Amino acid sequence: xxNEKRIGVYVCHCGGNISDYVDVNKVVEEIxxxxxxxxxxxxLMFDCADASQSEMIDDIKKQKLxxxxxxxxxxxxxxxxxxxxxxxxxxxxxxxxxVDIREQASWAHxxxxxxxxxxxxxxxxxxxxxxxxxxxxxxxxxxxxxSVLIIGGGIAGLKAAIDLSAMDVNVVLIxxxxxxxxHVAELGEIYPYYTAxxxxxxxxxxELSGRGNVAIFTNATVVSYSGYLGKFExxxxxxxxxxxxxxxxxxxxxxxxxxxxxxxxxxxxxxxGVITIxxxxxxxxxxxxxxxxxxIYDGRKVRQIAFIYCVGSRQKPPEDGGHANQYCSRYCCNAxxxxxxxxxxxxxxxxxxxxxxxxxxxxRNELMYESAGRSGSIFIRFDEDHPPLVAEEGxxxxxxxxxxxxxNQPVDMYVDLVVLITGMVPSHNEELNRALSLPxxxxxFYKEVHPKLRPVETNVTxxxxxxxxxxxxxxxxTLSSASAAAAKAASFVLKRELELDPFxxxxxxxxxxxxxxxxxxxxxxxxxxxxxxxxxxxHVNSAKCKGCGACVAVCPTGAMQLKGYTNAEIxxxxxGLAR
Amino acid sequence: xxxxxxxxxxxxIDACFNCGTCTAVCPLSSGSSSFPRRMITYAQIGxxxxxxxxxxxxxxxxxxxxxxxxxxQADPAETMMALRRYATIEYSPPGVSFISKMxxxxxxxxxxxxxxxxxxxxxxxxxxHGSINSTSIMLFSFFPEHYxxxxxVTLGIIIFGIMLFGLAKMYFMTRKGVTKSNTGPxxxxxWIVEFFQTIFKEVLAQERLDQCEMKGWxxxxxxxxxxxxxxxxGFTGLLVTTVLGFLLPTAISVPLANGIYIPITEPIxxxxxxxxxxxxxxxxxxxxxxxxxxxxYSSYSYFTDWALLIFLLLAGLTGYLLEMAYYLNxxxxxxxxxxxxxxxxxxxxxxxxxxxxxxxxxxxLAIWLSxxxxxx
Numbered sequence: 001x002x003n004e005k006r007i008g009v010y011v012c013h014c015g016g017n018i019s020d021y022v023d024v025n026k027v028v029e030e031i032x033x034x035x036x037x038x039x040x041x042x043x044l045m046f047d048c049a050d051a052s053q054s055e056m057i058d059d060i061k062k063q064k065l066x067x068x069x070x071x072x073x074x075x076x077x078x079x080x081x082x083x084x085x086x087x088x089x090x091x092x093x094x095x096x097x098x099v100d101i102r103e104q105a106s107w108a109h110x111x112x113x114x115x116x117x118x119x120x121x122x123x124x125x126x127x128x129x130x131x132x133x134x135x136x137x138x139x140x141x142x143x144x145x146x147s148v149l150i151i152g153g154g155i156a157g158l159k160a161a162i163d164l165s166a167m168d169v170n171v172v173l174i175x176x177x178x179x180x181x182x183h184v185a186e187l188g189e190i191y192p193y194y195t196a197x198x199x200x201x202x203x204x205x206x207e208l209s210g211r212g213n214v215a216i217f218t219n220a221t222v223v224s225y226s227g228y229l230g231k232f233e234x235x236x237x238x239x240x241x242x243x244x245x246x247x248x249x250x251x252x253x254x255x256x257x258x259x260x261x262x263x264x265x266x267x268x269x270x271x272x273g274v275i276t277i278x279x280x281x282x283x284x285x286x287x288x289x290x291x292x293x294x295x296i297y298d299g300r301k302v303r304q305i306a307f308i309y310c311v312g313s314r315q316k317p318p319e320d321g322g323h324a325n326q327y328c329s330r331y332c333c334n335a336x337x338x339x340x341x342x343x344x345x346x347x348x349x350x351x352x353x354x355x356x357x358x359x360x361x362x363x364r365n366e367l368m369y370e371s372a373g374r375s376g377s378i379f380i381r382f383d384e385d386h387p388p389l390v391a392e393e394g395x396x397x398x399x400x401x402x403x404x405x406x407x408n409q410p411v412d413m414y415v416d417l418v419v420l421i422t423g424m425v426p427s428h429n430e431e432l433n434r435a436l437s438l439p440x441x442x443x444x445f446y447k448e449v450h451p452k453l454r455p456v457e458t459n460v461t462x463x464x465x466x467x468x469x470x471x472x473x474x475x476x477x478t479l480s481s482a483s484a485a486a487a488k489a490a491s492f493v494l495k496r497e498l499e500l501d502p503f504x505x506x507x508x509x510x511x512x513x514x515x516x517x518x519x520x521x522x523x524x525x526x527x528x529x530x531x532x533x534x535x536x537x538x539h540v541n542s543a544k545c546k547g548c549g550a551c552v553a554v555c556p557t558g559a560m561q562l563k564g565y566t567n568a569e570i571x572x573x574x575x576g577l578a579r
Numbered sequence: 580x581x582x583x584x585x586x587x588x589x590x591x592i593d594a595c596f597n598c599g600t601c602t603a604v605c606p607l608s609s610g611s612s613s614f615p616r617r618m619i620t621y622a623q624i625g626x627x628x629x630x631x632x633x634x635x636x637x638x639x640x641x642x643x644x645x646x647x648x649x650x651x652q653a654d655p656a657e658t659m660m661a662l663r664r665y666a667t668i669e670y671s672p673p674g675v676s677f678i679s680k681m682x683x684x685x686x687x688x689x690x691x692x693x694x695x696x697x698x699x700x701x702x703x704x705x706x707x708h709g710s711i712n713s714t715s716i717m718l719f720s721f722f723p724e725h726y727x728x729x730x731x732v733t734l735g736i737i738i739f740g741i742m743l744f745g746l747a748k749m750y751f752m753t754r755k756g757v758t759k760s761n762t763g764p765x766x767x768x769x770w771i772v773e774f775f776q777t778i779f780k781e782v783l784a785q786e787r788l789d790q791c792e793m794k795g796w797x798x799x800x801x802x803x804x805x806x807x808x809x810x811x812x813g814f815t816g817l818l819v820t821t822v823l824g825f826l827l828p829t830a831i832s833v834p835l836a837n838g839i840y841i842p843i844t845e846p847i848x849x850x851x852x853x854x855x856x857x858x859x860x861x862x863x864x865x866x867x868x869x870x871x872x873x874x875x876y877s878s879y880s881y882f883t884d885w886a887l888l889i890f891l892l893l894a895g896l897t898g899y900l901l902e903m904a905y906y907l908n909x910x911x912x913x914x915x916x917x918x919x920x921x922x923x924x925x926x927x928x929x930x931x932x933x934x935x936x937x938x939x940x941x942x943x944l945a946i947w948l949s950x951x952x953x954x955x
Contacts, residue, residue: 373596378623406617
């Protein structure tokens with residue numbers, strides 16, 4: 001490459017978002033003055049507009065530009081836009097640098113125009129310095145294995161397996177317990193269409209059976225994994241043997257546990273006739289009733305039932321900062337009103353008193369709430385600070401409640417059955433979490449990269465989450481997220497080759513003295529020690545490397561560097577900024 | 580208990596989901612008070628004591644705003660009325676409460692009750708009457724005055740006894756309720772002052788009912804307040820007339836017994852005549868409203884609602900007819916009308932403890948207790 005560099009600099013007004021505070025003309029004039037290599041320095045109303053992009057492409061072609069600096073909004077927004085523009089113009093996309101002068105200059109310093117202008121100028125100088133020492137980079141290509149491992153054989157896992165299988169992807173589904181279907185298999189009728197849980201599971205299993213590309217292992221758990229997106233290697237423990245699977249992506253669908261009330265919580269395990277909604281669901285799923293039957297529970301004829309909501313959910317954090325389930329479990333209000341409707345439908349003359357904090361029967365479930373209220377359910381609100389008390393009195397359960405909607409005086413009433421509407425808690429998966437190093441949020445559920453933009457991905461590329469392993473969900477939402485995860489997994493493994501960002505670590509063989517600090521530090525196991533022509537040195541597996549730079553920081557000899565952010569590039573940027 | 584209240588008119592009470600719209604629109608509800616929602620909730624869950632310990636039921640004016648704005652058509656206003664009926668039954672002494680319950684629950688029973696209580700005075704009159712002078716009207720020869728007095732006073736004492744029992748029960752229960760929720764100590768002076776405030780402002784002037792925004796005199800004449808005022812004053816006036824007639828025999832009884840003409844300007848007679856007019860106007864208007872169901876408070880009518888109004892109207896009408904027959908000097912018609920009039924009046928008092936009439940006792944007590952205890 002010749003020493004002469006032909007740089008194009010495009011400073012954006014962003015309609016005024018930038019130029020109202022940053023003196024764009026001054027930036028252009030200064031760069032023109034001080035930068036002989038900048039062949040073109042322009043300001044544009046909107047750099048991202050189609051016309052502006054065409055103008056840039058023209059410039060690159062006609063003026064034979066070999067580097068471009070775009071000074072505009074945040075690269076988060078339009079870096080890809082401009083890199084694609086460079087590609088179309090025949091320029092290596094990584095020879096373009098996107099400088100942020102909106103979020104970091106104009107918006108941040110609205111009350112200091114001079115300062116904002118100087119800061120924008122410094123950023124543009126740094127960008128120019130970067131492109132001067134930039135090297136063309138190529139995206140990393142990785143081969144993929146056309147198969148997906150699904151962990152968890154509940155409805156989410158089954159649904160994901162069906163979807164992937166239909167897309168001609170090989171599926172291995174492993175389930176920790178001895179049978180498929182998880183919690184849902186044990187449930188009776190489920191809102192909104194009153195299909196039994198076991199029926200739903202049966203439908204899913206039937207749909208899955210007879211497919212040549214699905215393997216199901218029950219009583220199987222994950223021992224460890226290695227590899228990267230497109231090429232994972234997972235060791236799975238089956239009853240007697242350990243097997244190794246080659247998969248391109250992994251879907252975690254491990255579900256939830258039901259919250260178990262502590263002894264004495266609303267009289268649980270202390271007062272006779274206090275049960276959880278799961279126990280009620282089991283009773284109802286086997287009870288026949290045509291509307292004239294009587295409900296007998298534990299030898300007691302049930303005429304009045306109290307439902308107590310938000311048990312184990314929306315907990316107040318304790319004073320000492322201990323753990324509390326602060327989240328709303330989301331399914332319970334709906335499940336409880338649904339069970340109430342089942343009770344009203346099957347049995348005669350049963351009153352249900354719903355002690356709730358806030359009814360959250362969202363969406364169409366509102367109709368269930370509406371109809372429960374007209375079928376014999378009474379809704380009574382209580383405040384977080386004044387939960388109802390449950391005690392045993394005679395052969396009945398005595399409920400003492402306070403309701404700010406009435407007059408905040410204690411009111412006593414008697415019921416035959418108390419049902420605690422318990423929420424969902426994260427499933428106990430410590431071993432799996434260790435094996436896959438899965439990220440867990442403050443609530444204990446698996447955490448996605450971004451709740452809106454990347455809802456089924458984890459920060460380990462290629463490992464996806466769905467269903468109630470991620471957050472409390474109902475059946476519909478669980479199945480939707482399972483389909484979403486299946487589609488995402490397919491988008492990885494259906495390509496023969498994956499393109500990954502080129503910003504990975506590389507070793508300067510001349511400088512590496514095999515200190516192995518980098519190997520210890522790498523969180524992704526991407527670095528190994530190799531021997532080349534008799535010399536031991538570090539080697540980076542580009543497909544595994546995420547470009548975090550941890551190895552660069554610990555390398556004592558400076559042999560480890562990051563593509564796209566080499567020491568030379570960073571130094572020249574600092575030089576540009578400090579000018 | 581819920582089923583009992585439903586049988587008394589709170590048909591749609593289950594539909595309530597405690598939104599509080601009723602409380603928000605209720606002109607009686609203020610600040611932190613949850614009137615009438617708390618009564619509806621207590622009724623829904625069947626907390627009997629809370630309902631009987633509260634004056635709320637009797638404070639309600641039945642303006643109907645809550646029912647008009649209820650998003651679930653749970654009809655809170657009618658529920659309040661059903662609870663009044665329930666409370667009337669509960670406050671009554673044991674035997675009376677049973678009869679009362681049956682009257683509300685069974686039309687057949689109510690009708691038989693009325694027939695029996697109409698037959699009793701008829702039999703009394705037919706078996707006790709004296710000589711029938713068909714040429715000139717000798718009222719007290721036909722039916723001796725002291726019989727009327729004895730029967731009237733006996734009935735009065737029984738009715739008053741029943742009501743006193745109810746009032747005492749209500750007083751002790753409700754005082755417990757208002758003491759629980761009141762904000763400060765009750766001073767004896769306030770207790771007394773509020774007693775007179777209640778009598779004058781609430782009972783005599785019916786101040787609470789006069790909250791309507793009707794402007795013109797035509798509208799005011801047909802307002803709930805005016806109708807209720809005319810019934811109240813008409814009834815009270817006639818009661819006073821009767822009592823004065825009993826206490827001052829020389830004014831009415833003696834001349835009547837001797838066939839001496841009593842001029843219209845005679846104070847006691849004037850009071851009776853005017854009161855009768857008031858009563859007839861009020862009772863007719865109330866009946867028309869109920870027939871037309873023109874307002875929320877007149878859209879549901881129970882047997883006892885009709886019974887009370889019809890007896891009031893009949894008492895007024897037969898009284899006038901009686902007077903007319905007397906001055907037209909037709910003895911036989913006069914005797915017949917006297918028989919009917921006394922039967923109707925007997926019935927009116929006999930059904931009082933079982934019907935809506937009970938509110939004439941319970942409501943002032945509730946108002947007094949709530950005023951003196953800073954309740955609501």
